[in-house]
Amino acid sequence: MxxxxxxxxxxxxxxxxxxxxxxxxxxxxxxxxxxxxxxxxxxxxxxxxxxxxxxxxxxxxxxxxxxxPADPAAPVDPYRARLYTPAELYAGLLERGYATTPDATAYAWSREASLANDAFVTLLRSIHDHSMTDALNELLDGRGVVGVMGGHAVQRGTQEYADAALLGMAIAASGRVVLTGGGPGAMEAGNLGGICRTEVELEAALTDLAAVPSFRPSIDDWARSAWQVRERVAGDRLATTPADVTSVGVPTWFYGHEPPNLFASLIAKFFSNALREDLLINRCTDGIVVLPGAAGTVQEIFQAVTPLYYAPDDVRLPPLVLVGREQWTRTVPVWPALEALAAGRRMAGAVHLVDTTAEAADLLLRPAGAQR
Known part of the structure; x- marks a missing residue:
């Protein structure tokens, strides 16, 4: 106990x-x-x-x-029993810059060569990730969850970013939790939409964020602009009770050069990317939307496909919706492989290719039993 x-x-x-x-x-x-x-x-x-x-x-x-025992030299508490808030990971951002934040120091700790084979440090990181897993499972237990996957390269101020944010808002408005990889780009947009309550509120946020399109070259400018928008749009809504959480990010220090976005209600951050990816996929009880992305997004597609392919007949198959025909049939031709795998299997009714995020939202959020 x-x-x-x-x-x-x-x-x-x-x-x-x-x-x-x-x-x-x-x-x-x-x-x-x-x-x-x-x-x-x-x-x-x-x-x-x-x-x-x-x-x-x-x-x-x-x-x-x-x-x-704890380790005073560790930048994280491996035994913490709750997820992070954006304010915790970005503490000190406004006063001293991103490099001094707990998020940045934890990434540096994870990369320190002298600790790579330290059994105690390895144990602490494993315990930390177990604590995150436990807290995430407790938070999402009994909630409908829709995953929004997509690339970190999608820039603020673009139509792609706005579409992902509108998708996140639609998911949250349906009473489901928006679950993303917790990073920048399409992931940030999905989490942003999850905490905005009106299109007017979202439109103002999109306008302000467009002034700093990317976390490159400056994480500081990118994060500070998000901090200001977050404070105006959500305020205390980002650290509410579990029942009120609408948006969760699941990033990793394995890709610590990509900072976590500040728009998730709560953040489950992991040292192990393999564990993080598995949880991210398996917690999406009500389906996954995959927006255009590169290698990491392709990996997530096939991780999501595997349980659909092998699922027994008595298990409900949540939909997997790929957005962008040109992207997934020509640029990165994943869809033909999915069609080949799905042929003659129940999985064929669970995988979908659509042109827009609006179509994806309509397919995912229609009442139970109305799926095609």
Whole structure:
């Protein structure tokens, strides 16, 4: 049983006679909850990071608990039990610039050659990604989720960017969560649409963002312009309760040279790209829209196709919608391969090729049972 906040721990301490099997994740135990633990037998208890007094740490060890230590040198808390907010990852942006933010320092830590074969650092990164996985699954449990995949090269101020944002807004308006890879370009546009409530609000945001089309050459200018739009458009809506979350980004420090966008309500950021890609695809319960992109987007297409191809007959197949006939039949001819794989299989009814994001939204968001 994972205990992720002090209120949950207080209830457990009042109702359970044994602490065996409990996992205390990233808790501050320097207060009354820790004092209560000093009075209990702690065999079988696992403490994952957090804050301990010297007396409590000694008591836990001698009474049979297991303690996983934190690393003060690590720029992230590997035991955190919640997703990131954009403000957390970009803390210090306005005052000191992107290079000093937690996001940038975590990327530098992930690339540090001296740590590449450090078993403890590897363990911490793995625990961090497990924590992200757990938090993401808890957040999305029971929610309808639509993925918006597409390239990072789509620039603000273009029709492609605006179309992706309108798609995100339509998905969120339907009550579903917009899930993207969390980066710039089409991903940013999808997350932006997910937090805008009206077309007027979205149009103003698109106009302001167009002044800084890309994160190249300056992440600082790109992120600061997004920060200003975010504050005006969403404000506190970006850190609301799980039921109110409309837009989630799932980026990775593996591609840390591409910064996360600031328009997701919450962000699940991973060190492992393989784990991140798998979660990103598998959490899209209500379908995936694939906008034009390059190698990374093609990888996501075939990751999404594999479970459709092998799905048993009693499993519902969520739609996979590719947008852009020229893109997917000629520029990057993925569609002929999908047609060949789908021939004679149920998968043929789940994969679609359309010309516009409006068509994609109509196909994905029509009432259940109305899919062609």
């Amino acid at each position: 994972e205990i992720e906040d002090l209120e949950q721990l207080r209830v457990v301490l009042e109702t359970r006679t044994t602490l065996w099997g409990l996992r205390l994740q990233g808790l501050d135990l320097t207060g009354p909850e820790g004092a209560a633990l000093l009075q209990r037998r702690c065999a079988g208890l696992v403490v994952l990071g957090g804050l301990l007094t010297v007396d409590l740490e000694h008591h836990l060890r001698v009474s049979g608990a297991t303690i996983f």
